[in-house]
Amino acid sequence: MGKLPRPIHWLxxxxxxxxxxxxxxxxxxxxxxxxxxxxxxxxxxVQAYSLGIFPWFSLGQPVLWWSPDPRMVLKTxxxxxxxxxxxxxxxxxxxxxxxxxxxxxxxxxxxACANKPxxxxxxxxxxxxxxxxxxxxxxxxxxxxxxxxxxxxxxxxLYCVNLxxxxxxxxxxxxxxxxxxxxLAALVAFGRIHHIPMIDCQQSTRHLASLGAAEISRAEFVSxxxxxxxxxxxxxxxxxxYWNQILTAGPFTSS
Numbered sequence: 651m652g653k654l655p656r657p658i659h660w661l662x663x664x665x666x667x668x669x670x671x672x673x674x675x676x677x678x679x680x681x682x683x684x685x686x687x688x689x690x691x692x693x694x695x696v697q698a699y700s701l702g703i704f705p706w707f708s709l710g711q712p713v714l715w716w717s718p719d720p721r722m723v724l725k726t727x728x729x730x731x732x733x734x735x736x737x738x739x740x741x742x743x744x745x746x747x748x749x750x751x752x753x754x755x756x757x758x759x760x761x762a763c764a765n766k767p768x769x770x771x772x773x774x775x776x777x778x779x780x781x782x783x784x785x786x787x788x789x790x791x792x793x794x795x796x797x798x799x800x801x802x803x804x805x806x807x808l809y810c811v812n813l814x815x816x817x818x819x820x821x822x823x824x825x826x827x828x829x830x831x832x833x834l835a836a837l838v839a840f841g842r843i844h845h846i847p848m849i850d851c852q853q854s855t856r857h858l859a860s861l862g863a864a865e866i867s868r869a870e871f872v873s874x875x876x877x878x879x880x881x882x883x884x885x886x887x888x889x890x891x892y893w894n895q896i897l898t899a900g901p902f903t904s905s
Contacts, residue, residue: 661688661715667703670717670868682718689713690783692790699811699818700879702872704852709777719868722851722858724819726841729834730862731896738828739835743893747801750836752886756788759795759807763821776821784820787811793820794886796837798829805829808837810849815881816874817841818850834861836888839895844884848874 656678659668665688673684684703688694690713698704698715707714731739742748764776787793788809797807806829808822817837822830841849850871851863 658683659685661685663689663694667698667701667715670702670719670872673717673719675719682716683714684717685715686712688715690779692783692786692792695783695787695811696792696813699813699816700875702868702875704818705780705783706775706852707777708775713779716852717868718853720854720865721868721871722854722863722865723871724838724849724851724858724861724863726838726847726849728862728864729838729896730860731835732860735828735831735835736897739832739893739896742798742800742832743890745800747799749799750833750888750890751797751799752888753788753794754797754799755804756793756795756809757785758804759797759809759823760784760821762804762807762823762825763809766823784809784811791883796833796840796888798824798826798833798836800826800829807833810837812883812886813879814883815844815846815878816848816850817846819852831861835896836892839892840884840888842895843892846878846884848878 659672661667668685670684673682674680690705703715703717705713706716760776760781764774764781784793792813793809793811795807795809798805805826806822806824808830809820811818811820822834824830837849851858854865
């Protein structure tokens with residue numbers, strides 16, 4: 651990386667995070683990098699997410715904490731159900747062995763996300779320490795899996811963090827075409843039912859943008875976050891009736 655533009659704040663265990671404005675800017679080598687250090691215990695993760703901060707690092711690195719500006723989010727009203735995905739979803743719904751489950755096999759989901767191949771990347775950011783940390787966060791009731799099951803087989807899914815009325819998307823995987831997108835559609839439907847207007851996507855990608863996600867300023871994101879995390883968290887259960895939130899509401903696209 652060469653000479654650092656300014657020192658990275660080193661966090662000791664139990665120490666508060668620095669102000670978000672201390673995060674590196676787009677002129678720096680790693681935009682959004684806020685701090686390094688500390689541990690991935692449940693209380694630290696809850697504190698981080700409630701402030702708009704998340705961990706992201708590779709093997710051999712210390713824990714790195716990020717708060718990018720702008721922030722990629724998916725507003726549940728803006729989810730794009732493309733005609734091809736709508737057709738796939740209707741096909742799934744015609745299969746009596748298809749179901750969406752929440753939290754029936756969180757460990758399988760996070761490990762599948764960690765092991766999925768990534769183009770141009772030799773490894774994964776979901777390193778073993780992250781797997782253990784989010785498994786603990788799941789046991790504490792703050793991390794959840796959304797799972798696409800067909801014929802008794804887990805074919806795709808995602809995992810996320812939930813604090814009050816805020817959902818933070820983490821990663822998806824698919825063993826069957828569109829199975830992860832179906833899980834995301836289920837999460838959007840669940841969000842609409844439970845008045846969760848925004849799913850945090852953290853980083854901008856073309857794939858997320860194609861599904862309706864867009865960037866907003868960190869200030870707007872944090873303002874929404876502060877209004878949401880204090881609300882009562884929903885009960886994580888999926889009812890097939892929730893699909894009406896997707897199939898009878900827009901926006902739809904022809905692509």
